[in-house]
Amino acid sequence: xxxxxxxxxxxxxxxxxxxxxxxxxxxxxxxxxxxxxxxxxxxxxxxxxxxxxxxxxxxxxxxxxxxxxxxxxxxxxxxxxxxxxxxxxxxxxxxxxxxxxxxxxxxxxxxxxxxxxxxxxxxxxxxxxxxxxxxxxxxxxxxxxxxxxxxxxxxxxxxxxxxxxxxxxxxxxxxxxxxxxxxxxxxxxxxxxxxxxxxxxxxxxxxxxxxxxxxxxxxxxxxxxxxxxxxxxxxxxxxxxxxxxxxxxxxxxxxxxxxxxxxxxxxxxxxxxxxxxxxxxxxxxxxxxxxxxxxxxxxxxxxxxxxxxxxxxxxxxxxxxxxxxxxxxxxxxxxxxxxxx
Numbered sequence: 001x002x003x004x005x006x007x008x009x010x011x012x013x014x015x016x017x018x019x020x021x022x023x024x025x026x027x028x029x030x031x032x033x034x035x036x037x038x039x040x041x042x043x044x045x046x047x048x049x050x051x052x053x054x055x056x057x058x059x060x061x062x063x064x065x066x067x068x069x070x071x072x073x074x075x076x077x078x079x080x081x082x083x084x085x086x087x088x089x090x091x092x093x094x095x096x097x098x099x100x101x102x103x104x105x106x107x108x109x110x111x112x113x114x115x116x117x118x119x120x121x122x123x124x125x126x127x128x129x130x131x132x133x134x135x136x137x138x139x140x141x142x143x144x145x146x147x148x149x150x151x152x153x154x155x156x157x158x159x160x161x162x163x164x165x166x167x168x169x170x171x172x173x174x175x176x177x178x179x180x181x182x183x184x185x186x187x188x189x190x191x192x193x194x195x196x197x198x199x200x201x202x203x204x205x206x207x208x209x210x211x212x213x214x215x216x217x218x219x220x221x222x223x224x225x226x227x228x229x230x231x232x233x234x235x236x237x238x239x240x241x242x243x244x245x246x247x248x249x250x251x252x253x254x255x256x257x258x259x260x261x262x263x264x265x266x267x268x269x270x271x272x273x274x275x276x277x278x279x280x281x282x283x284x285x286x287x288x289x290x291x292x293x294x295x296x297x298x299x300x301x302x303x304x305x306x307x308x309x310x311x312x313x314x315x316x317x318x319x320x321x322x323x324x325x326x327x328x329x330x331x332x333x334x335x336x337x338x339x340x341x
Contacts, residue, residue: 074144114239130158133169205236212240215341268305
């Protein structure tokens, strides 16, 4: 799990930038004290792997850029050196999915626009744009918050940083809101989706997209499931990750032991179940568990469910894709609830 807050977004790559909280540079003793305090916080707060400190700012030797809430023209900067520290941050983050701070790295105009549309809950801190894309993405640039930084680079340099096969000339570092399991469980008529061991990031991203479309309250992933912040998962979510609470890395017993006291029914997708999905009453708070692509749910996890349900499919077909199965389950729940989201 990534740390909630580290000494610098750019460390250890650069000493020119430092991160400060509320405009004050922390000394070694103060940093150690903050790290110890952060370690005592509940794990659920950190499941989305995002920083939550208010007043985060980038400190540069000649000026300080502080975060704010007013929308306006973002600060602009040009970079031409391939060894620039900011480019190292982008290159690593676009490959891994997140910065060391836990900020999401996204690539392409669609995801950048989706992040802007999810403001103010979602905040864009930095945008990297190829020179040839400045005119094409002028409308997006105008929507950037005043505290964001727009970095312009030559086209060839952007292609070196980008991780997609056909770079579109724009990328961003995005901060998602932190999510807490206790807060989620306070809701009514919850629709929770639990991904158990799914390996394909494209499948998980599609599941996130369907979950957001059909009104899911949150998505949880168990250990041994692909990271939901994987770049391919994020792209496959088509922006849903900006609108759906996603908490990752639970042990099965840890999560289920929290859901039951909250009166959340545990339902498992099981292709061998004699009970078809449409015959079950899916009203009230429930959690739907979907398993690994080839083998489904492990028996020890399936046994934890109060109800096993299958999707009726035509004779001769073995099963459907896990993302398709999750979408069918989500649709049936939404249908029974009158599509009231």
